C-alpha cells in the first residue's frame with residue numbers, strides 16, 4: 001500500500017483527491033461529493049462528512065461555519081427492502097408507477 | 103458459527119465482529135476502488151467496514167449482528183478471499199490515485215475493457231440467495247415523546263419524560279442500549295445495564311437494534327420511519343428529542359486505513375463491554391482535545407496487561423503491515439504494535455435531525471456538524487429538541503446530565 005491518507009474509507013477518497021477536486025474548482029461540499037464520490041458509500045458519510053468538511057475548510061481557508069453539510073436523505077442506514085414492502089407509502093408509490101405505465 | 107468456512111466458537115448474543123476479532127479473524131472485505139483490505143473500525147454499526155454475507159444475505163454489519171448457532175458468515179467483495187485478494191493490484195498500479203473522471207480516455211478497446219472490469223469489481227456484495235419468505239406488517243407508535251438514541255443522554259431524557267407521565271418511545275440502533283457508556287472505562291457495562299433497565303422501569307418503550315432511517319415531513323404531519331430487525335415502525339410524536347451522540351471518525355495520517363487501525367472508542371468497547379483485549383502492544387494516536395478520554399483508556403488497557411504508547415497525531419508519518427498492522431512510523435522512529443487506536447473528537451450524528459429541518463453548524467471543537475440549540479435544548483424546528491454529544495462532544499457523564507435537563511424542559515413545555 002502506498003502512503004494514502006484516506007478520508008472516506010467506503011469510497012477510497014484520499015486527501016489528495018480532495019485537494020485535486022479543489023484545484024479543479026469543485027470546492028462546494030456538494031460539488032466535492034459529486035466529483036470525488038466521498039460520502040456515497042454504505043455508511044453514507046457517517047465516518048467522513050465531518051472529516052472532509054473540516055479539511056475543506058482548511059484547504060480553502062474558510063471558517064468552518066461557512067461550510068454547510070450535504071443534503072441528508074433516507075435511508076440513514078442499510079435497510080432490507082422487505083421491511084418497506086407493506087408500508088402504505090410503498091403502495092402509494094406502486095399505484096403511481098402503475099398509472100404512469102398505463 | 104462458521105466464519106469463511108471454518109468453525110468458530112462464540113458466545114450467544116455477542117456480536118459476530120467481537121467473536122471474529124477474539125478468534126483472530128480480521129479482514130472481512132475489500133474496498134471498492136483500490137481493493138484495500140477493509141474490516142472493523144467502529145464496532146458500533148456506523149462505519150460499514152464490517153459488511154459480511156450472513157446466511158446468504160449480503161451487506162449485513164457483523165458488529166450489529168448477534169452470533170447464533172450454526173450461523174454462516176462469509177466475507178464479500180474480494181477474489182479469491184478477503185484475506186488474499188488478487189485485485190489489490192489496483193492499489194499498487196494506481197499508487198498515486200485514480201481519477202475516475204479521466205481514467206476512461208485513451209484507446210476505446212482499453213475503455214471497453216476498463217468498463218467491464220470496473221463493473222465486475224464495483225458493486226457491493228451479491229444478491230441474496232433466497233427471496234424473503236414473508237413480508238412483515240408495519241408497526242405504529244403514537245406517543246408524546248420520541249427519543250432517538252439510547253446512550254447516556256437519550257436514556258436520561260426518556261426516563262425523565264416517562265416519569266412525568268409522558269408516553270415515551272426510545273429508538274436505539276445498537277445491540278443493547280447504553281451508547282458510549284459501554285465504551286468508557288470511567289462508566290462501564292454495569293452502569294449502562296443499570297440505566298437501560300431503569301429506563302424500561304419508568305415505562306419507556308425501548309426499541310433496541312432499531313434505526314431511525316428517515317423523517318418524512320409530508321406524511322400526516324411528519325412521521326419517523328424506524329427499521330427494527332423484524333419490521334418497520336412509523337412513529338408519530340408531539341415532541342422529538344435527538345440524542346444520537348457522535349460517530350467515531352479516523353484521523354488523517356498516511357495509510358490510516360490499514361486493518362488494525364481502530365477507533366479508540368471501539369478498543370474501549372471491546373474491553374469494557376466484551377472483556378476482549380484487542381491488542382497486546384497498542385499505539386494510541388490522539389488529538390489534544392481527547393486527552394482525558396485517552397488517559398482513561400490507556401489506564402484501563404495497561405491494567406488489562408497491554409503495553410500502551412501514546413502518539414500525538416502530528417508525529418505520525420505512516421503505518422506498516424501486510425494485512426494487519428505491525429508498526430507505525432513516527433517522527434521519533436518506528437514503533438512496533440499490533441493495534442492502533444485512533445482518538446478523534448466524535449462527529450455529531452446530526453443527519454436525522456437535519457431531515458427535520460434542524461440547523462446545524464460545522465464546529466471543529468464539536469467534532470463536526472453539531473445541532474444548534476438554545477439554552478433549553480430547543481432546536482431551530484418547533485417541538486424538536488437535542489441533547490448530549492450530538493450538540494457537540496461532551497462525554498458520557500455530561501451527556502447524561504444534559505439529557506435529564508432537556509427531558510425536564512420538554513415536560514415543562516407540555
Ligand code: FES
Pocket residue numbers: 007008009010011038039040041042043044045046047048049149150
Ligand atoms: S467513509 Fe465516506 S461514505 Fe463511508
Ligand code: FES
Pocket residue numbers: 119141142143144145146147148149150151152153163164165166
Ligand atoms: S459498522 Fe461494524 S465495525 Fe463499523
